[in-house]
Amino acid sequence: MNENWLETILSELAVLHRSLGSAAKYKKPGTIERSAHLLLGQITSQGPAGVKALAEEFQLDISTVSRQAAALEKKGFVYRMPDPLDKRAYSLQITELGMKELMNYKQKRLADMGELLKDWSAEDCEAFGQLLKKFNHTLLNLTSK
Amino acid sequence: MNENWLETILSELAVLHRSLGSAAKYKKPGTIERSAHLLLGQITSQGPAGVKALAEEFQLDISTVSRQAAALEKKGFVYRMPDPLDKRAYSLQITELGMKELMNYKQKRLADMGELLKDWSAEDCEAFGQLLKKFNHTLLNLTSK
DNA sequence: ACAAGTTAGTTGTATAATACAATTACATAG
DNA sequence: CTATGTAATTGTATTATACAACTAACTTGT
Numbered sequence: 612m613n614e615n616w617l618e619t620i621l622s623e624l625a626v627l628h629r630s631l632g633s634a635a636k637y638k639k640p641g642t643i644e645r646s647a648h649l650l651l652g653q654i655t656s657q658g659p660a661g662v663k664a665l666a667e668e669f670q671l672d673i674s675t676v677s678r679q680a681a682a683l684e685k686k687g688f689v690y691r692m693p694d695p696l697d698k699r700a701y702s703l704q705i706t707e708l709g710m711k712e713l714m715n716y717k718q719k720r721l722a723d724m725g726e727l728l729k730d731w732s733a734e735d736c737e738a739f740g741q742l743l744k745k746f747n748h749t750l751l752n753l754t755s756k
Numbered sequence: 757m758n759e760n761w762l763e764t765i766l767s768e769l770a771v772l773h774r775s776l777g778s779a780a781k782y783k784k785p786g787t788i789e790r791s792a793h794l795l796l797g798q799i800t801s802q803g804p805a806g807v808k809a810l811a812e813e814f815q816l817d818i819s820t821v822s823r824q825a826a827a828l829e830k831k832g833f834v835y836r837m838p839d840p841l842d843k844r845a846y847s848l849q850i851t852e853l854g855m856k857e858l859m860n861y862k863q864k865r866l867a868d869m870g871e872l873l874k875d876w877s878a879e880d881c882e883a884f885g886q887l888l889k890k891f892n893h894t895l896l897n898l899t900s901k
Numbered sequence: 902a903c904a905a906g907t908t909a910g911t912t913g914t915a916t917a918a919t920a921c922a923a924t925t926a927c928a929t930a931g
Numbered sequence: 932c933t934a935t936g937t938a939a940t941t942g943t944a945t946t947a948t949a950c951a952a953c954t955a956a957c958t959t960g961t
Contacts, residue, residue: 823918930934
């Protein structure tokens with residue numbers, strides 16, 4: 612393993628993290644935030660789930676997810692379906708409004724990313740996507756042990 | 757451009773951003789933070805600079821860099837070299853202690869990343885590093901216009 | 902069947918990293 | 932020398948996170 616690539620990966624990840632952080636501040640009123648959208652996406656693709664399950668899925672603290680869920684509920688993007696077997700628990704289900712929001716958001720992000728990567732070759736896009744995925748996978752597997 | 761890869765890139769970037777965010781919470785007392793280390797790295801590799809120049813370099817708000825600089829100074833990792841021609845300005849120079857800190861930090865990060873990527877092929881590491889770099893470059897070029 | 906322990910979720914508090922707006926102290930151009 | 936511009940700081944706000952204390956509800960072991 613050539614140390615140089617490790618160093619590149621490290622510093623580029625740091626830079627990327629920062630860029631993604633500041634880029635998040637394109638903030639029109641009424642929009643909801645990146646993390647909340649990941650939650651919306653999750654319950655859309657994987658079905659309704661409770662705070663605990665979502666937190667595990669994302670490897671976040673339960674309190675973090677709880678607040679995100681509350682924010683989504685306040686905006687009407689999810690509702691809480693009480694668990695009939697456990698009165699403490701509920702599962703988050705996406706609403707019509709939430710689906711609309713998620714679609715708009717995805718559309719916009721796709722358009723932005725398409726614009727950003729318009730000069731990239733299809734091969735590079737594909738490779739980047741795959742490597743990001745692999746990296747995330749590696750990260751999540753490691754940190755969960 | 758296959759939309760699928762765009763979608764993968766988008767969602768994996770979001771996940772990555774979050775992982776990097778939570779990973780930052782391995783926080784021993786006395787350590788300084790990721791962003792501050794980027795600043796240290798910058799003035800080490802590119803030479804002393806003032807807050808404004810650094811903010812431009814990193815495309816951050818000046819106030820952000822100002823606070824990071826203050827934190828680094830408080831820890832003794834940089835000192836402020838007054839600009840003889842302009843009494844408002846100064847340039848940040850790294851101290852001995854700062855260099856030590858930076859080396860330790862890099863060392864530790866390299867070790868962690870090496871451990872994380874121990875099962876990756878050299879080719880994948882190299883490709884990932886290159887694509888990250890390319891992506892960051894694309895991002896910075898675009899947002900500065 | 903009930904006390905003890907566990908679990909789902911919330912809320913309080915703290916932190917890092919950022920931005921924007923107001924301010925201060927200095928610099929420069931008419 | 933006044934008016935305007937500029938480097939940096941400071942106040943305030945936001946997002947995203949964690950940890951700890953808490954509440955309400957569930958489960959277990961005797």
